[in-house]
Amino acid sequence: MGGTMGDENTVLTPAEARHLLRRTGFGAPADEVQRLLTKYGTRGRAADFLLGFKLASFRPGGRDLDDRQKSWLVYMLKTKSPLQEKLVLFWHDHFATNNTTVGNSKRMANQNGLLRQHCKGNFKTFVNAINLDAAMMVFLDTVRNQKFQPNENYPRELLELFTLGVLDSNGSPNYAQEDIVQIARAFSGWRVDDRDQPFLNEGQHDYSEDYPERGPKVIFQTYGGFGSAGRSFAGAGEGEPEIAAVIDVLFDHRDSDGKKTIARRVARRLLEYFAHGAFSVPSPATTAVVDDVVAESGFDQTWELRPLLRAIFTSDAFFETSSPAPDGPSTIRSVKWPVDYAVTAMRTLGIKPSGKDGRIDGGSRRRLIEHLVNMGQEVFEPPSVFGWDWENSWLTSRTFLARATFARDLTVARGNGGTHFRPERLVDLTLTDPAAIVDEVAGLLGVADRIGPEEHDVFVDYLTNEGTRSSLDLQDEEIRESKLAGLFALILQSPAFQLH
Numbered sequence: 001m002g003g004t005m006g007d008e009n010t011v012l013t014p015a016e017a018r019h020l021l022r023r024t025g026f027g028a029p030a031d032e033v034q035r036l037l038t039k040y041g042t043r044g045r046a047a048d049f050l051l052g053f054k055l056a057s058f059r060p061g062g063r064d065l066d067d068r069q070k071s072w073l074v075y076m077l078k079t080k081s082p083l084q085e086k087l088v089l090f091w092h093d094h095f096a097t098n099n100t101t102v103g104n105s106k107r108m109a110n111q112n113g114l115l116r117q118h119c120k121g122n123f124k125t126f127v128n129a130i131n132l133d134a135a136m137m138v139f140l141d142t143v144r145n146q147k148f149q150p151n152e153n154y155p156r157e158l159l160e161l162f163t164l165g166v167l168d169s170n171g172s173p174n175y176a177q178e179d180i181v182q183i184a185r186a187f188s189g190w191r192v193d194d195r196d197q198p199f200l201n202e203g204q205h206d207y208s209e210d211y212p213e214r215g216p217k218v219i220f221q222t223y224g225g226f227g228s229a230g231r232s233f234a235g236a237g238e239g240e241p242e243i244a245a246v247i248d249v250l251f252d253h254r255d256s257d258g259k260k261t262i263a264r265r266v267a268r269r270l271l272e273y274f275a276h277g278a279f280s281v282p283s284p285a286t287t288a289v290v291d292d293v294v295a296e297s298g299f300d301q302t303w304e305l306r307p308l309l310r311a312i313f314t315s316d317a318f319f320e321t322s323s324p325a326p327d328g329p330s331t332i333r334s335v336k337w338p339v340d341y342a343v344t345a346m347r348t349l350g351i352k353p354s355g356k357d358g359r360i361d362g363g364s365r366r367r368l369i370e371h372l373v374n375m376g377q378e379v380f381e382p383p384s385v386f387g388w389d390w391e392n393s394w395l396t397s398r399t400f401l402a403r404a405t406f407a408r409d410l411t412v413a414r415g416n417g418g419t420h421f422r423p424e425r426l427v428d429l430t431l432t433d434p435a436a437i438v439d440e441v442a443g444l445l446g447v448a449d450r451i452g453p454e455e456h457d458v459f460v461d462y463l464t465n466e467g468t469r470s471s472l473d474l475q476d477e478e479i480r481e482s483k484l485a486g487l488f489a490l491i492l493q494s495p496a497f498q499l500h
Contacts, residue, residue: 005316006043006314006315006316006319007043007044007314008042008043008044008047008310008314009042009043009044010042010043010314011041011042012036012037012040012041012042012043012046013322014033014037014449015322015323015324015449016043016319016322017033017036017037017046018033018322018446018449019319019321019322019500020036020043020046020047020050020313020318020319020322021033021036021446022344022446022500023274023275023318023500024050024082024083024086024274024313025050025082025083025086026076026082026085026086026340026343026344026347026348027344027347027348027445027446028446029348029446030443030444030446033446036049043313043314043319044310044314046313047309047310047313047314048310050083050313051083051120051306051309051310051313053080053081053083053084054081055084055116055117055119055120056079056081056084056116057113057116057117058075058113058116059109059110059112059113059116060072060075060109060112061109062105062109064105065099065105065108065380066357066369067105068105068108068109068380069369069378069379069380070353070357070358070367070368070369071109072112072379072380073339073343073353073358073368073369073372073379074352074353074358076339076343077343077346077347077352084116084119084120086340087115087119087120088112088115088116088119089337089339089340090119090270090273091115091118091119091126092112092115092379092382092387093382093387093388094161094162094269094387095111095115095130095136095162096161096382096384096385096386096387097111097135097136097139097140097382097385098139098380098381098382098383098384099380099381100381101138101139102135102138102139103138104134104135104138105380106196107134107135107138107196108135108380110133110134110135110196111133111134111135111136112380114129114130114133119305120305120306120309121304121305121306122302122303122304122305123262123266123299123303123304123305124247124251124303125303126305127158127162127163127247127250128243128244128247130162131158131187131243131247132190132198132243134192134196134198136154137154137190137191137192137198138192139385140153140154140157140385141153141154142154142187142190143190143191143192145184145187145188145189145190145204146188146189146204147188147189147204147205147206147207147210147211150181150184150185150187150188150206151184151187151188152180152181152184154184154187155180155181155183155184155186155187156180157385158183158250159174159175159179159180159183159250161385161386163250163251163261163262163265164250164253164261164262164265165261165265168255168256168257168261168264169255169257169264169268169282169287169290170255170256170257170282171282172223172255172256173223174223174224174253174255174261175219175220175223175224176222176223178219178221178222179219179220179223182217182218182219182233183219183233183246185206185214185217185242186217186233186242186243186245186246187242187243188204188205188206189201189202189203189204189205189206190243191204200239200240202239205238205239207238207239208234208238216232216234217232217233217234217238217242218230218231218232218233219231219233219246219249220249220253223253224249224252224253224254224261225253225254225255225258226249226252226253231249231252233245233246233248233249250262251303259291259294259300260294260300263294263299263300263303264287264290264291264294266299266305266308267290267293267294267299267308267312268280268282268286268290270308270309270312271286271289271290271293271312271317271318272390273390274309274312274313274318275312275315275317275318275320275321275334276321276332276333276334276500277332277334277390277391278332280390280391289315289317292311292315293308293311293312293315293317294308294311296311297310297311299311320332321333321334321500324449324450325449325450325451325452325455325496333499333500334391334499334500335390335391335392335394335395335498335499335500336394336497336498336499336500337377337388337390337394338372338375338376338377338394338399338403339372339377339379341375341403341406341497341498342368342371342372342375342406345406345407345410345492345497346410348444348445348446349410349411349421349426349488350418350422350425350426351410351413351418351419351420351421352418352419353367353368353419354415354416354419360406360409360410360413360419361413361414361415361416361419361420362408362409362410362411362412362413362414362415362421363405363408363409363412363413364405364409365409366409371402371405371406371409374398374399374402374405374406375394375399375402375403375406376388376393376394376396376399376402377394395498403493403498404493407488407489407492407493408489408493410488410489410492411485411486411488411489411492412485412489421485421488423480423484423485423488424474424480426444427440427441427444427474427484428440428474429474429475429480430474430475431472431474432471432472432473432474433471434460434463434464434470434471434472435456435460437463437472437474437484437487438451438456438459438460438463438487441484441487441488441491442456442459442491442496445488445491445492445497447491447494447496447497450495450496450497450499451491451494451496455494455495455496459487459490459491462483462486462487462490463483463487472484
């Protein structure tokens, strides 16, 4: 980790192209893999292509939460810019709010649109926009922040989760409780009108002359590299300018190594999301990679996310987990998020939800959102401001069973049109050799390089009834309905498809 074996000019291998597509989108279709290899070729050109999407103005529509959840999920199934939706999912977790607390699905949908517009833009601009997002202002009580007793909920999470983090890479604190108290004063009095537009109710804002006993509006007198004098956020005037001034100070904050704290933390979180979970734990090796991508992208100076993402997508650390099976004891894999797992499976099989309520037309006939709830991820409903737990937390006995049930329901779907699973449209029906059929289906699902010999033999044994038949007739509808559909289900349920 952190080596210099490759860079933006490194030629992609087929395994790396598949890895890049799996991590930045929903699956690795063979035609898209081939396009990356032949048309773009190198890490840098491929990353530029993937990051070159035009920002969509989509906002999930509908009358209620159910409608808006289905609207976003269907959009993910058909989008031509899957990286944008993977980024929106990340930011939905990073700036986590939920409809249970907000109580207004329109506000949640508008926030979803805000995440989409800022997903690869300027992070400082992004944070300033989140400050005054109606859903966030309700979720973390900004609208209830009064001058008599400033509410600390949003300032605390602004520091702890959205920007600095509690501790830096060396385990040193990034802020003190007094910093939260002072920042709460800056956000006092902010409200939303009946059109969900933010405004400052000056009668509820904490002005220094009204509360001289609270002292000057100064933060980071202990931490952040500002010295014992700290930094004032009221220098440009009190009232409306204060919250932007707070953000200016935050983005100047330096950790115990003298590095820009926010730059390191955002880079680490994006590396954890797109590369692997080892980045969640600071170490000399992971911190070196973080510093490399920050330096290469200039993120600590410009705060532009697109160059940071490009540096990640061209780094050795990103591609170190792209090696084919069999996995070794040191191989690092990441568990697909439930939404990633479900959308990838449906896009690959060409299946869409059925009807107004968005059901999967097979097996339990549950709604897609119900499947996702059972897997542990309901969009617009992160469990708390901390978002979802990642990696192994996605796979409990209950949630793994839910994934297996979803795969079964997909492959027995017998609806109409696009809600019907038709393997005959995906697989060469002239194939008769069981091993070749396994290869065909694994290749279609984009995981042929992730299935080791032992697992491959298990799939062959399934097709051949433990070796009692030497060939299959895929032109036989009964064989397709049972064995072929069953093989799709087994591979969707396998570690090869569950993990990146």
